[in-house]
Amino acid sequence: MTGEAKLPLWEVFIRARNGLAHKHVGSLHAADAKMALQAARDVYTRRGEGLSIWLVPSTAIVASDPDEKGMLFEPAESKIYRHPTFYEVPDEVGHM
Amino acid sequence: MYTQALDAKDAAKPPADPEDLARERAFQARIDDEVRIEPNDWMPAAYRRTLIRQISQHAHSEVVGMLPEGNWITRAPTLRRKAILLAKVQDEGGHGLYLYAAAETLNISREELVDQLLSGAAKYSSIFNYPTLSWADIGAIGWLVDGAAIMNQIPLCRCSYGPYARAMIRICKEESFHQRQGYEIMLTLARGTAEQRAMAQDALNRWWWPSLMMFGPPDAESSHSDQSTRWRIKRFSNDELRQKFVDATVPQGHFLGLAFPDPALQFDDAAGHWRFGPIDWVEFKNVVAGNGPCNRDRIRQRREAHEEGRWVREAALAHAAKRAARAAAPAAAAAE
Numbered sequence: 094m095t096g097e098a099k100l101p102l103w104e105v106f107i108r109a110r111n112g113l114a115h116k117h118v119g120s121l122h123a124a125d126a127k128m129a130l131q132a133a134r135d136v137y138t139r140r141g142e143g144l145s146i147w148l149v150p151s152t153a154i155v156a157s158d159p160d161e162k163g164m165l166f167e168p169a170e171s172k173i174y175r176h177p178t179f180y181e182v183p184d185e186v187g188h189m
Numbered sequence: 190m191y192t193q194a195l196d197a198k199d200a201a202k203p204p205a206d207p208e209d210l211a212r213e214r215a216f217q218a219r220i221d222d223e224v225r226i227e228p229n230d231w232m233p234a235a236y237r238r239t240l241i242r243q244i245s246q247h248a249h250s251e252v253v254g255m256l257p258e259g260n261w262i263t264r265a266p267t268l269r270r271k272a273i274l275l276a277k278v279q280d281e282g283g284h285g286l287y288l289y290a291a292a293e294t295l296n297i298s299r300e301e302l303v304d305q306l307l308s309g310a311a312k313y314s315s316i317f318n319y320p321t322l323s324w325a326d327i328g329a330i331g332w333l334v335d336g337a338a339i340m341n342q343i344p345l346c347r348c349s350y351g352p353y354a355r356a357m358i359r360i361c362k363e364e365s366f367h368q369r370q371g372y373e374i375m376l377t378l379a380r381g382t383a384e385q386r387a388m389a390q391d392a393l394n395r396w397w398w399p400s401l402m403m404f405g406p407p408d409a410e411s412s413h414s415d416q417s418t419r420w421r422i423k424r425f426s427n428d429e430l431r432q433k434f435v436d437a438t439v440p441q442g443h444f445l446g447l448a449f450p451d452p453a454l455q456f457d458d459a460a461g462h463w464r465f466g467p468i469d470w471v472e473f474k475n476v477v478a479g480n481g482p483c484n485r486d487r488i489r490q491r492r493e494a495h496e497e498g499r500w501v502r503e504a505a506l507a508h509a510a511k512r513a514a515r516a517a518a519p520a521a522a523a524a525e
Contacts, residue, residue: 097300097499097502097503098503098506099298099299099300100505119290119355120290121286122299124502124506124508125505125509125512125513128505135279136286139276139279139280139363140363159230159231
């Protein structure tokens with residue numbers, strides 16, 4: 094129990110079917126990439142949830158800081174002219 | 190399961206400074222707006238502690254829950270039943286893993302969580318301290334224990350903590366198979382010989398009351414629920430969920446032609462609910478305190494499994510280190 098070396102943590106991403114992006118589904122502990130892949134298959138695809146698995150060491154993920162959420166994302170909120178619905182097109186013009 | 194953890198007392202918190210109070214107010218406002226809390230967001234220390242306790246108890250329950258069912262894998266009556274039971278026990282292991290992973294996002298390591306289970310510091314659901322004496326118990330566990338678990342778990346899919354809610358969504362999808370396969374076992378026995386019907390009845394007699402206890406103490410005694418409700422970890426009270434379970438389950442039992450071991454059980458026409466007799470809370474407290482029929486056995490088996498797996502974990506890490514060293518060696522040589 095105590096004093097035992099820790100198994101590294103991996104993040105698991107699964108592509109449900111061709112045409113879709115890989116999506117984060119969870120994480121697991123495994124000694125190396127090969128064992129992580131086998132464990133991901135057993136833990137996260139018992140019912141045909143996917144056709145492809147990506148594994149990333151959790152330590153390799155760079156994440157934004159939630160405290161900087163305002164600084165990072167608020168500038169986009171005021172720029173409503175970036176959305177197509179900002180512009181008026183007369184009905185007579187039809188679908189655009 | 191497994192919301193029994195919510196009823197444990199938390200240590201009294203020291204008086205907070207004004208800055209913390211402001212953050213707590215902002216935090217509560219987010220919860221009230223149904224905004225999910227994610228791992229790196231600020232959260233009150235007590236919210237973190239409550240979640241670690243509940244999610245880890247839930248994870249431990251899944252893992253310990255493999256033992257009473259695993260007991261029947263080698264003696265399942267047919268190959269079909271054996272394959273199903275293996276798949277179910279494998280699911281329970283998977284549920285434990287999803288939940289440990291969710292708990293770890295709160296800054297506690299897997300090793301600490303496992304230590305807490307093996308040392309007896311952490312609890313798991315009282316239900317798994319009862320023995321599985323006959324094959325019918327596998328049916329009763331699926332039908333009643335997993336049925337009670339589903340009642341508890343569906344509201345947890347909307348829990349305020351994102352990783353827990355996401356784990357619960359996966360778990361609930363899989364639990365539905367567990368309950369239906371259990372009911373199918375009961376149905377097969379109920380339609381079988383007199384001896385098989387007696388087995389089914391005996392299993393219901395032994396599992397009914399412990400299943401009702403899974404929802405935890407009556408609302409009047411579970412003072413801790415209020416805070417968990419404010420934090421939207423818990424959305425229904427113990428008694429509400431217990432009543433929902435009884436209302437859903439009693440007609441299913443009658444369809445099987447079985448009798449519930451409760452002479453007071455009767456339908457309240459005015460309220461539209463099945464009313465049940467008093468629950469033996471002394472037995473519940475005893476089992477939670479470690480004096481159920483199988484408490485010591487369950488922990489002994491988990492400790493043995495952990496110790497016997499130690500060499501595998503060590504070998505896997507040694508192998509990974511060796512492979513990494515070998516991969517680095519030619520690169521180092523080329524760099525010279």
